[in-house]
Amino acid sequence: MSSLDGRVALVTGASRGIGRAVALRLGAAGATVVAAARGDHADKVAGEIQAVGGTALSVSLDVTERARVDEVVAGVMSELGRVDILVNNAGITRDQLAMRMSPEDWDAVMATNLTAAFGCARSVLRQMLKQRSGRIINIGSVVGQMGNAGQSNYAASKAGLEGFTRALAREVASRKITVNVVAPGMIDTDMTAALGEAARESMLSQIPAGRLGTGDDVAHAVCFLASDEAAYITGQVLAVNGGMYM
Secondary structure, three states: OOOOOOOEEEEEOOOOHHHHHHHHHHHHOOOEEEEEEOOOOOHHHHHHHHHOOOEEEEEEOOOOOHHHHHHHHHHHHHHHOOOOEEEEOOOOOOOEOHHHOOHHHHHHHHHHHHHHHHHHHHHHHHHHHHHOOEEEEEEOOOHHHHOOOOEHHHHHHHHHHHHHHHHHHHHHHHHOEEEEEEEEOOEOOHHHHOOOHHHHHHHHOOOOOOOOEOHHHHHHHHHHHHOHHHOOOOOOEEEEOOOOOO
16 A cells, blocks of 8 residues: 555544544554544544654544634644545444434434534535545444444434535545545444443344454555545445445
8 A cells, every 4th residue: 555655634533443543544654644532632642643753733623613623624734734634533422212312412413423524524625626636534334324223313424424425526526536435333442342241242243254343444444545546436435344234
């Protein structure tokens, strides 16, 4: 895979789990990483990248605050001069059966998982169009493809992200900007680690590969789509799920 030297990558939700793994992998590939998360939560991952000789900075960002998104992107442009890669990873869950789900929990998940992805993409696109190059990579979910009881809001937001990706990909392809989704399956994160043994075994029984995925499994897929080798891939969903959904 080609180096990402000279590229600037903005990763949202970069403080832990998949976002942290993506930030570290992009940094290892040579990109200058702007690690974004609420508060000072991204400071640690930026420090990890710097500790192994990479280049990174951290920013405080709530992706649902559109003015702040624009401010962060403007700051990146002022300091680094370009944005080459956007990874829309920030996401939340507010699980509940649909008949019991509050409108507030529906709105919160849609705002963070879908509307904010639009806002971040819109904010970086002006520069990418000017550069005539760019990579936008949205982190979806197997749940957006196959559904899951108790997650109608989350499933809808991730399915919507796929539709948004395809439409945007058609709009910007002529400017050498690609837009794709990486859709993870069940990934070994803090959330899945907290599940009981019975729940984990039930989950594993649905995965032909016989194991949970790792953050690195997802990060390698993101890094590929960010590379020159993926220049002719756009509007696609790359599933990283061990065969859970085919």
